[in-house]
Amino acid sequence: MxxxxxxxxxxxxxxxxxxxxxxxxxxxxxxxxxxxxxxxxxxxxxxxxxxxxxxxxxxxxxxxxxxxxxxxxxxxxxxxxxxxxxxxxxxxxxxxxxxxxxxxxxxxxxxxxxxxxxxxxxxxxPRWDTLPFGLLATITPAALSLYTVARKQLLQSLRDRAERAEREQRLIAGQARAEERRRLAAEMHDVVTHRLSLMVLHAGALGVSTKDPGVSSAAEDIRTAGAEALRELRDLVGVLQGDGEGEGRTREPAPAPDPGTLVTESEAAGMRIDYVVDGAAGTVSPTVGRTAYRVLQEALTNVRKHAPGAWVRVELSYTGDGVHLRVENGAATREPDPALAPTGGGAGLLGLRQRVDLVGGRLRAAPEPGGGFRVDAILPAYVPTAGSAGHDPGGRRR
Structure with missing residues (x-):
C-alpha cells in the first residue's frame, strides 16, 4: 500500500x-x-x-x-x-x-x-489485568480499523450508485428529449407539410388559370415562397430527427440561400452595409448554411427596426471547421419607425439561439459601447440530419 x-x-x-x-x-x-x-x-x-x-x-x-x-x-x-x-x-x-x-x-x-x-x-x-488489557490493545484497534474500512467502502459504494443513477437519469432525459423531437418532427411533417403542399398546388393552379398578370405574379410569388418553406421545413424536420435516421436516402437537401441576397435587399432599402466574405459556402452543409442565413436575416431586421441609419458591417467566414458570422452596427442616426420598432417582442433572438443550439453552434448577441449592437454566431461545418445524410462536404460524418 x-x-x-x-x-x-x-x-x-x-x-x-x-x-x-x-x-x-x-x-x-x-x-x-x-x-x-x-x-x-x-x-x-x-x-x-x-x-x-x-x-x-x-x-x-x-x-x-x-x-x-x-x-x-x-x-x-x-x-x-x-x-x-x-x-x-x-x-x-x-x-x-x-x-x-x-x-x-x-x-x-x-x-x-x-x-x-x-x-x-x-x-x-489468565490474570484479571493481563488478559483484558492485552485483548484491548490488539483486538480493539483492529475492530475499529475494520469498521472504518467497511464504512469507507460503503460510502464509496453509495457515491458510485448515486453517480450511476445520475448518469442513467441523464440518459433517460436525453432519450425523452430525442423521442419528443421525433414526435414533433412527425407532427410537423404530417400537418404543416400537407397544408403547405396544398398552398403551393393552389397557387400554381391559380397562376396557370388566371389571365390577370398581377394575380399571376402574386400566385407565382406564393408558390415560390411555399416551395421554399417546404424545403426549409424538410431540413428542420431532419435536424429534429437527428442521429442519422435518414441514412440511405438519395434525395439531396435543398441548397442554402445566399446571404448576399439579404445584403443586397437591405442596401436597396437604404442601409449602409460593409459586407466581407472569406471562403466558400460549399464547405458547410445546407443545414448550417441555412442557419447562418437566418441569423443574418434576423440581425439585419433588428438593425432596420431599432437602429435606422446606422452603419453595418457583416463578416462571413467559411472554414473547414464551420462558419463564423459577425454582424455589427453602430448607433441609430434617426428615430426608429414607430410602425416597426414595437413589433417582434424580443422572440427573434430567442428563436435564433434555439436554432443555433439545435445545430450545435454558439450565439452571442449583446450591446456594444456607443449604442451599437453585435451578433456573433459560430456554427459547425456539418450537422447530421435526415435530409442531409448524404451531404458531408468535409467528410466529418462518423
Whole structure:
C-alpha cells in the first residue's frame, strides 16, 4: 500500500509519542532493563507499517516472544519485574494491529493480529489485568480499523450508485428529449407539410388559370415562397430527427440561400452595409448554411427596426471547421419607425439561439459601447440530419 502524506504525518506523530512514552516509563522505573532498545526500534518501525506490513508484524511478534521468554527465563532482562503498566508486549502494537487490516488481505491480517493478541493476553496464565488489557490493545484497534474500512467502502459504494443513477437519469432525459423531437418532427411533417403542399398546388393552379398578370405574379410569388418553406421545413424536420435516421436516402437537401441576397435587399432599402466574405459556402452543409442565413436575416431586421441609419458591417467566414458570422452596427442616426420598432417582442433572438443550439453552434448577441449592437454566431461545418445524410462536404460524418 502506498502511504499518503497524511498517513506518514500521522504515523510519524504516533512513532514519536510511543517513543516518548517508552522513554518516560524507562526513566520512571526503579529498575532499568535492556528492553528499551527493541521498543524504540519498534516505535520507529511504525513509519514502515504501510509499506512493509509483514516485516513490521514479524518484528513485533519476535519482540513479544523475546519479552515472554525473558519473563520466564531471565526476569528483568527485557522487561521490569514490577512493570508500571499492564502491557506485556510493546505498546505500539495497537498501531500495528490497526494498520494490518488496511494493508493485508483479511485472512492474513487476522492471523497476525491473532498471534499478537495471544502474546499480549497470555491466556495460558489468565490474570484479571493481563488478559483484558492485552485483548484491548490488539483486538480493539483492529475492530475499529475494520469498521472504518467497511464504512469507507460503503460510502464509496453509495457515491458510485448515486453517480450511476445520475448518469442513467441523464440518459433517460436525453432519450425523452430525442423521442419528443421525433414526435414533433412527425407532427410537423404530417400537418404543416400537407397544408403547405396544398398552398403551393393552389397557387400554381391559380397562376396557370388566371389571365390577370398581377394575380399571376402574386400566385407565382406564393408558390415560390411555399416551395421554399417546404424545403426549409424538410431540413428542420431532419435536424429534429437527428442521429442519422435518414441514412440511405438519395434525395439531396435543398441548397442554402445566399446571404448576399439579404445584403443586397437591405442596401436597396437604404442601409449602409460593409459586407466581407472569406471562403466558400460549399464547405458547410445546407443545414448550417441555412442557419447562418437566418441569423443574418434576423440581425439585419433588428438593425432596420431599432437602429435606422446606422452603419453595418457583416463578416462571413467559411472554414473547414464551420462558419463564423459577425454582424455589427453602430448607433441609430434617426428615430426608429414607430410602425416597426414595437413589433417582434424580443422572440427573434430567442428563436435564433434555439436554432443555433439545435445545430450545435454558439450565439452571442449583446450591446456594444456607443449604442451599437453585435451578433456573433459560430456554427459547425456539418450537422447530421435526415435530409442531409448524404451531404458531408468535409467528410466529418462518423
Amino acid at each position: 502506498r502511504a499518503s502524506r497524511r498517513d506518514m504525518v500521522i504515523l510519524t506523530v504516533l512513532a514519536l509519542l510511543f517513543a516518548a512514552l517508552d522513554l518516560t516509563l524507562y526513566e520512571a522505573g526503579s529498575e532499568h532493563h535492556a528492553g528499551i532498545v527493541p521498543l524504540l526500534v519498534g516505535d520507529l518501525s511504525l513509519l514502515l507499517v504501510l509499506r512493509t506490513p509483514r516485516l513490521v508484524a514479524w518484528y513485533f511478534i519476535a519482540v513479544s516472544l523475546a519479552i515472554l521468554a525473558s519473563d520466564e527465563l531471565a526476569p528483568g532482562l527485557l522487561s521490569p519485574v514490577h512493570p508500571l503498566t499492564l502491557m506485556t508486549v510493546p505498546p505500539a502494537v495497537a498501531v500495528v494491529s490497526g494498520n494490518l487490516v488496511r494493508t493485508l488481505r483479511r485472512p492474513e491480517a487476522l492471523l497476525y493480529i491473532g498471534v499478537l493478541a495471544v502474546l499480549a493476553s497470555r491466556p495460558w496464565e
